[in-house]
Amino acid sequence: MTGSGAAAEQTINLPLGSMSVDTLQVIQLSIFAGVMGAALLSAIWLIRQRARISAENAELRTRVGELSGALSRSEALLNLKDQRVVVWPGDGGRPSVAGELPGETGAPRERSTFLAFGRWLMPKSASALDRAAEALREKGTGFDLVAETRAGVLIEVQGRKSALHAVIRFSSLSAAQAEHARLKLKHERLHADHENILGLVNALNMPFWLRDEAGKLKWVNAAYARSVEAEGADAAVREGHELLPTPARATLIQHHQQEPVFREALSTVVGGDRRLFMVTDVAGRNGSAGLALDTSELDGLRREYESTVQSHADTLDQLTTAVAIFDAEQKLKFHNQAFQKLWGLDAAFLDGGPENALLLDRLRSEGKLAEQPEWRRWKEQLLSAYRAVEPQEHWWHLPDGRTIRVIANPQPKGGVTWVFENLTEKIDLESRYNAAVQVQSETLDNLAEGVAVFGADGRLRLSNPAFRTLWGIPKELIESDTHISVLKAACDAVARQSPWDTFVAAATGFDDERRDSNGRIELTTGTILHYAIVHLPNGQVMMTFVDVTDSVNVERALKEKNEALEKADKLKNDFVQHVSYELRSPLTNIIGFTELLALETTGPLSQRQREYVDHIGSSSSLLLTVVNDILDLATVDAGIMELEIGEVEIRPTVKAAADLVAERLREHDITLNVDVDEAPIAFHADENRIRQILYNLLSNAANYAPEKGKITLTARQSGNGVEFRVHDDGPGISPEVLATIFRRFEPSSKGGRRRGAGLGLSIVKSFVELHGGEVEIDTGKGRGTAVICRFPRAPSGVRAAAE
Structure with a gap:
């Protein structure tokens, strides 16, 4: 391993030219070269990308400029005064409105008002536009409409929908377009009317047809097809089935050469039967139209009716x-x-x-009808039978002495059947019979003597009140068919020595010789009766009883009654005088002290105290008026009122009465119109009572006249007297109230502002009649109420008081 590393190191450290490079330097050099290469490549890419972006930016700026121009042009087009656009966004937001319609269209400028189409479009156009707009927004269904504004201007309305918006464009029309649109609307309306008319005609149960210029059928309704027994209306037209026979059609064509309208009754065969039709056919430039009404049943009914009427007429003639x-x-x-x-x-x-x-006027002019006090009113009342529902009955007493019973029977169609029954003879017989019975009944009922008639079977047939009173018989026993034995049992206890055994024997005995008898009876009450038994035909017996008690008792009773009447009269006079002092004096003091309290010199009053003082004063004055009215009526009833007759000037008197109610009229804004132009200057009467009469009439009218109403006071010459008329435009007086209008203490607040004592019109009537005049009331629903008082202008004599 060590040897190998050394060899490697030796291999790497081989000389390169005159330089020697170690491993670290090689790595650094490689990294530097890689970085420089990447930077170079990045720079080249960035340069190319920047050039591309610059080109795109230039292209976008050009596009934005073009879009801005297009937007400006679109806004300019939308803001024209001959169109308006409504745009609804696809998300259901509020619509936007752009543009403006000409002012003559009547379209509002406000957005909310414009979108309420029913406010500025005709109802039919607004309804059609609402339905079309709803279909456009929900289903995307476009539309083209012609709408009519309330100003009578036609506008074109188009609706379209894109992917994101729903647009409705309103545009005004040119003259040619408007005329075309108006003709189109008229055509649509005429077409709708044509369809409606044809639908109605087709539903009629009367044959109807249309013919072309050549006279051939081009349309018939279902009734026509049924009448000619065709399979349908189209088949009837196609096969040329004719309803009318050839002679009838020839007559129709010949008539159209003279006049366009043909109206005549024609007969034809329908379903094997001869039928009568009232045919109406109208000819025009492009054909004709006809209608046939089946009058067969009507014609039969008419003939039957004429036969019945003739039969009735023949019967009535007999x-x-x-x-x-x-x-x-x-x-x-x-x-x-x-x-x-x-x-x-x-x-x-x-x-x-x-x-x-x-007819009535002629009968009157020929003296065949009795003269009526008010002929016109009597005639109007008689002719009111034409407006009545139930029959009316009248009795006419003719100048020649005949009595006619007149019955007015209203007919269903508005006429009246008058029946005149001459009952002169019948009434004469009945009157004589009734007079005899009445005389007999009145005679018996008013006799002081008691009378009782018994039949042959002993039962009571007739009696009068005096009989029951004298014997004290209970009322239930004085019934028809009461037996005499029952009356005997009731009367035995009343008499000291009862003669009823004799009465029973006379009424029920079988003696052949019937003798009349009489006698006297003393009752337990001290009354002495004189009786008589009189035998009548048919086995009847009449018994009479006369009270013959000492006449002094009668005289004493009459004297006591006279004294009682005198005391009652004195009591009435004392009451009037006492009330006049005892009521008027305290009320006068109350009113006087109330007026003193109201004066500022007496001392300050609070607002509530002043209101209380005013209420006391008004209530006291009202109470004094009521007391005066009661005393005036009591004075009239007592017969002690005397009128101070003098010359009364009408204008000042009317003005004085009007001034008394002026404040009350102002309170309710009621207008008073006074008309005395046709009145005389003066007449003879009691001036104070005339003023009181007019004041009561005006007060009564002010109570019933509506707010801001009108009262009319008229004075005029009426024959030989003077007439005062006070009219108000109130609700009028109902018949039930009118029947009691002059009764005392029966006020009626129905329709009035306040309820009074109910004496105003009673005093008016009493004072007018004291002057020898009369009072009349003219009222009715919707025409107010008028009270008319008539006075003699110069009365020859005046009653001192009412009786």
Whole structure:
């Protein structure tokens, strides 16, 4: 080993020229050479790579420049004022909007408003665009639409989808494009309408056909095919099946040479039966269209109806009761002979079909109807039968003494059948019979004598209240068919020595000789009765009882009653005077002290104290008004009120009443219109009571008039008097409230702002009637309420008080 290493060392250390290199130097030299070679190779690679990168950078800079230019051009195109683009990213993000549409299109500039297509597009266009946009984004289905804006401008809408975006472009159209688009829309609408009309016609159960210029069938509906027994509509057209016979078609063609519209009833055979059709055929420049309505059943019904009507007319002509039938237009369509005979009218006049109102006016002008206080209202009420549902009944008392029962029976189609039944003789007989019965009944019921009639079987047939009262008989025993033995048992205990055995024997005895008798009875109450037994025909017996107790008792009773009435009258007068002092004086003091408390000189008040003082004052004034109203009514009822009649100037009086309610009207913003132009300057009345009447009417109207409503006060000449009318535009008065409107202490707050004592209109009515006038209320739903007071202008006499 050592020798070998030495030999090797010797081999390595061989001289190389003039130099000697050891092993370490060789390694270092090799490494250096390798590093230098790698560096050289790296430098060469880097130089080549740098050149390639520089070339790529130059190419990329050129591409970026081109893309920037393209982007600028695209932005310039997108921002044109004749188009707008909406882009949805593929990841479902928010859409971006670019560009702008012309202002005349009505498209909004705001992004959110623009994307709400329903706000600026017509509903049909917006709906179609929403569906197309949804299909574009979800399925990638492109579309081309023409949409119409709410401004009536047409725009083109295109939708396309790429790999990453969904784009919708809105662009305005040129004049030619717009006209083309408008024609396209019109064509689509006409096509849709055509399809709808054909679908409707095909569903009709009436034959329908279309013909070309040569008169050949080109389309028929299913009903036509069934009528001609074809397999279908196409087969009927292809095989030329005709619904109408040849003569009918010839007539139709000849008619079209004169007029374009043919409308006539034609007959043809359908299914082996002769049928009648109402054919309507319209001819145009490019053909014609026809429709046939089967009227066979209708024609049969018409003939049957005419036969029935004629039969009824013949029957009604035989009646003695007058009958007249008017149609929905209130014209006379039928009358029987009894109607003409009843009124004695010309046959020519009746055959002319006069209106019901004209017929009534003629009957009035000829004096065949009784004069009515308000003819127009009476006639309108009578003719209201044409708007009624149930029959109406009227009674007419004619000037010639006849009594007619009139029945107005509304017809289903709007007419009215009038039946006039002459009941003069029947009513005369009934009235005489009823008068006799009434006289007999009233006579018996009002007799002081007790009367009882018994039949041959001893049962009670007739009695009056005096009989039951004199004997104190229970009411349930005074029933028909009560036997005399039952009455005897009830009356024996009342009489000291009962004569009822004699009464029973007279009523139930079989004696051949029937003798009348009489006598006296003293009752346990001290009453003395005089009785009489009178035998009547048919075995009946009448018994009468007369109270003959000392007349002094009667006189004493009358005197006591008179004294009681005088005391009641005195009590009423004392009550009025006492209440007038006891209620008015404290209320006046309360109002006075309240006004003193409200004065600043009395002392400072807090806000709440001032509100309390105001409430006390208003409540006291309201209570004083109620007390005054009650006292006025009590004075009227007592008959001690006297009117101070003098000359009343209308304008100042109306102004004074209006001033009293002015604050209340301002509170609710109610307008008061006063019209006295047609009124006289003055009339004779009690000025204070007239002012009180107008104040109550205006207060009542202010209570029911709506906020910002209107009240109208009108005064005018009315015949020989003066009329005041107060109208409000409130809800009106219902019929149930109107029936009790003048009753005292029955206020109605329905529709009003506050509930009062219910005396306002009662006082108005009392004071108006004291002046010899009258009050009328005109009201109705939707037309408010008007209270009308009429006064005589110069009354000859005035009642001092109401009775």
